[in-house]
Amino acid sequence: MDTDIGALTIIFTEFYYWLTVALMFLIHVGFCMYEVGASRTKNMMHTLIRTRC
Amino acid sequence: MLIPVVTVSFFFFGWWIYFAFPNGPFIFEGKGLVPAPNAVPWSELMGPHLGGPPASDLVTADDTAFWARINGVFWAAFLLFSWTAASIVSGAVIERIRSGAFWLIAVMIGSVTWIIDAAWGWHWDGWMVKLLGYHDAYASGVIHAIAGGTALGVLVHLGPRIGKFRADGTPRNIVPHNPWLVTIGLFLIYTGFWGFYVACNVPIIGAGDIGSQGSMFTATTIYLTPTTLSAITVNFLMSLAGGLMAGYIISKGDGFWTYSSGLAGVITASAGNDLYHPIQALFVAVIGVVIMYKLHYWVERRFKIDDAVGAVAVHGYAGFIGLVLAGILLWGHPSSGFEGYAAITPWGQFIGAIIMFWVLGFIPGWILAGVLKKMDLLRIPREIEFVGLDLAEYHGRYLEESDVRRAEEDEARRAGLIS
Numbered sequence: 118m119d120t121d122i123g124a125l126t127i128i129f130t131e132f133y134y135w136l137t138v139a140l141m142f143l144i145h146v147g148f149c150m151y152e153v154g155a156s157r158t159k160n161m162m163h164t165l166i167r168t169r170c
Numbered sequence: 171m172l173i174p175v176v177t178v179s180f181f182f183f184g185w186w187i188y189f190a191f192p193n194g195p196f197i198f199e200g201k202g203l204v205p206a207p208n209a210v211p212w213s214e215l216m217g218p219h220l221g222g223p224p225a226s227d228l229v230t231a232d233d234t235a236f237w238a239r240i241n242g243v244f245w246a247a248f249l250l251f252s253w254t255a256a257s258i259v260s261g262a263v264i265e266r267i268r269s270g271a272f273w274l275i276a277v278m279i280g281s282v283t284w285i286i287d288a289a290w291g292w293h294w295d296g297w298m299v300k301l302l303g304y305h306d307a308y309a310s311g312v313i314h315a316i317a318g319g320t321a322l323g324v325l326v327h328l329g330p331r332i333g334k335f336r337a338d339g340t341p342r343n344i345v346p347h348n349p350w351l352v353t354i355g356l357f358l359i360y361t362g363f364w365g366f367y368v369a370c371n372v373p374i375i376g377a378g379d380i381g382s383q384g385s386m387f388t389a390t391t392i393y394l395t396p397t398t399l400s401a402i403t404v405n406f407l408m409s410l411a412g413g414l415m416a417g418y419i420i421s422k423g424d425g426f427w428t429y430s431s432g433l434a435g436v437i438t439a440s441a442g443n444d445l446y447h448p449i450q451a452l453f454v455a456v457i458g459v460v461i462m463y464k465l466h467y468w469v470e471r472r473f474k475i476d477d478a479v480g481a482v483a484v485h486g487y488a489g490f491i492g493l494v495l496a497g498i499l500l501w502g503h504p505s506s507g508f509e510g511y512a513a514i515t516p517w518g519q520f521i522g523a524i525i526m527f528w529v530l531g532f533i534p535g536w537i538l539a540g541v542l543k544k545m546d547l548l549r550i551p552r553e554i555e556f557v558g559l560d561l562a563e564y565h566g567r568y569l570e571e572s573d574v575r576r577a578e579e580d581e582a583r584r585a586g587l588i589s
Contacts, residue, residue: 126374126387127239133373134243140365141250143358145173148257151355152264154348155462155479159558160265161347165268165558167171168260 172256176272180249181216184281185209188248191289194582198297208237210373215241250278251313254366257519258317259535261479263324265329265559266549271542278538279320287312287530291522294394294506303505303512304522307391307441308370308402310492311526319531321477322469328548330476332555341470344478349425356429360410363436367402367443380507393506397444402544405451409439412455422462430480431459434488438462441489441519442496445503454495457500486527493523569586 138164149165176184189206191261196202208215208231212226214234221238223231256276291298292312298304306312335341346352359475368391377386378393388396413435414428421427438458439451446454466483467474477483497519505514542548554562561568582588 120483122556124277126235126376130241131239134240134247137365137369138243138250139374140363141247141254142371144250144254144362144366146190146256147358147360147362148254148261149355150351150358152261153481154351154353155261155346156264156583157344157558158347158558161560161561162564164264167563168264168267168272169569 171269171273172260172276172280173253176252176276177249179277179281180252180285180486181245184252184285185216185248186211187282187285188289188293188402190273191200191286192293192296194290194297199298200310200445204295207233208241208404210247213285213434216245237557248285250369251288252284255284255317255320256280258314258481259321259324262321262477263328264478266555267324267328268542268547268550271548274542275320275324275535275538278534279317283320283530283534284313284316287316287526291525292392292509294392298522299393299394300504302513302518302521303514304501304518305393305496305500305505305514306441306493306522307393307395307397307444308367310439310441310489310496311522314437314440314485314489315493315523315526316489316531318482318484319491319527319534322475322486323532323535323537324539325475325477325482326473326536327543331478334476335474339471339474341476346426356433358435359445363406363433367406367440368399371399371402378511380492391444392454395507396503402443404448405439405443406436406447408448409435409443409451409455412452413436413438413459416456416459417463420460421472424482424487427463427480429471430484434459434462434583435489437485438492439497441492442500445500454492454499457495458488458491461491473582486531490523491528493519493526516524 134142152168153161186206186209189209190203192204194526210216212463213238215229219234220236221235224234256279259275259279259425260272263550268282283331290296292306292309293299296304311513333342334344338341346496372390372392372394373395375390377388380390380396389398410432414432416435417428417431421431433452435455437456439446439454442454443451462483466477466480467485469482470477494516500514501516503514507513539548550559579588
């Protein structure tokens with residue numbers, strides 16, 4: 118962090134991983150919808166709350 | 171509850187395992203655990219830190235300067251992988267597993283077994299990379315094969331849902347209650363995969379830090395081998411396209427399998443998507459989808475395995491095949507920029523695939539599910555499965571719904587709106 122390029126590299130890397138985390142949340146929104154959709158109506162809430170979230 | 175149980179356990183020990191276990195332990199030159207001062211839960215670097223001089227002897231000034239701004243986001247990126255590994259298992263076992271049993275399995279794969287495999291084979295210093303030349307840039311094996319293997323191990327003990335198989339042993343198709351939700355869900359998983367792919371890279375690093383010379387800066391894989399976002403973006407899309415086409419053809423236009431095959435295509439190509447030509451990525455995806463589809467139905471009929479969402483096939487078989495194909499197509503490529511590491515070979519990748527799917531996937535899943543079954547804690551009671559888990563656990567909500575509906579009808583009747 119004691120040179121311009123060093124600081125830029127580290128702060129860019131920090132922001133980059135932060136952004137990947139936000140994008141990867143969508144995988145879990147997707148899994149959630151997918152598994153609830155795949156469950157039969159009688160098991161829907163259980164899949165949503167107990168197994169998924 | 172998958173998300174909170176994996177998050178908390180990954181904070182307390184999952185992150186430490188990644189940094190402590192790259193030697194096996196004791197597999198690589200008899201070396202044991204590696205000190206992991208940034209990753210133990212009591213480290214000052216596990217809390218807010220601005221990178222100044224360390225407050226304790228546990229870490230050095232170099233540790234704090236490097237990790238202060240990276241440790242938290244790097245931990246979170248790995249954690250999202252942990253959730254994904256556990257989520258793959260959750261789809262396979264829905265509608266009959268006990269909640270507590272699933273939470274234990276989720277912690278096992280999310281905060282123990284997958285992160286052990288990451289330390290071994292998804293780490294620039296992992297013993298599998300050094301000795302086997304193991305290459306799995308976008309996690310065909312370290313996430314997908316292990317999760318598919320774990321799901322299969324659990325399913326062997328869990329058994330099929332009531333009504334899945336006819337008396338003569340042929341399977342029935344238990345259809346999703348909402349195909350729209352399934353489709354949009356799969357599209358969102360594709361979308362999230364953009365984050366997954368780029369999270370597998372180190373975004374910028376100087377060539378001097380990756381065993382090379384000069385002042386060039388580049389993105390690298392987790393093995394610190396150079397790559398570009400352009401390369402993996404094209405290969406991601408081409409393998410998605412290959413998977414969708416193959417799935418459409420082989421399933422004769424079945425919506426569920428066409429969409430799932432897009433994912434399976436990406437998963438098959440992921441091990442080598444940093445190095446493949448886009449047309450290779452396309453055909454690798456096609457091969458993976460054809461084999462995983464055939465294998466799914468063969469295993470279902472032969473062993474009476476009821477995988478509710480095809481997760482063992484889409485993630486497990488496709489991931490396994492992807493590792494093996496990468497060994498053939500990338501034979502001889504360096505697995506690392508550092509001296510002395512084995513090159514990529516078919517046998518190194520095949521052994522790697524066995525370790526991922528069977529050794530760290532199937533066997534731990536089979537053992538834990540077996541113990542839970544012996545204690546009668548694995549599967550919900552038969553009578554609850556008949557009426558549905560929601561009636562058993564959320565009956566208060568349904569009673570209130572019916573009560574309100576009856577009150578509305580009484581009101582409407584009094585107002586003369588209905589008879």
